[in-house]
Amino acid sequence: MPAVRIEGGAEYACAEDDTLLRAGLRAGLGFPYECNAGSCGTCKVELLAGAISSLRPDAPGLAERDRAKNRVLACQARPTADCAIKVRLRPENVPVHRPARFLATLAGWRDLTHDMR
């Protein structure tokens, strides 16, 4: 499981099928974020070392200028090796309830709108 070190601060583990953002929140860290979908750019971090794969390489939340500066969207970045990142954590973003994984069974569905089920 890759380790993620935040410059000047915490270190946390990130499962290979998890993102820098979700694993950081699971570790109780106050990562900045809003959409969790690659659109807003709020979760940008600078990748100082290591490697990631992006779930959404063409995400609108990341400009070409950001890519040139080695910035990645934490909500779309899965580490493929140990990483070091630079991010300004925010006390107000420390999760009151940390994200967690549970087993579930899909019992059914219904359409709510044309594009939501």
Ligand code: FES
């Ligand atoms: S939280 Fe919006 S792009 Fe990552």
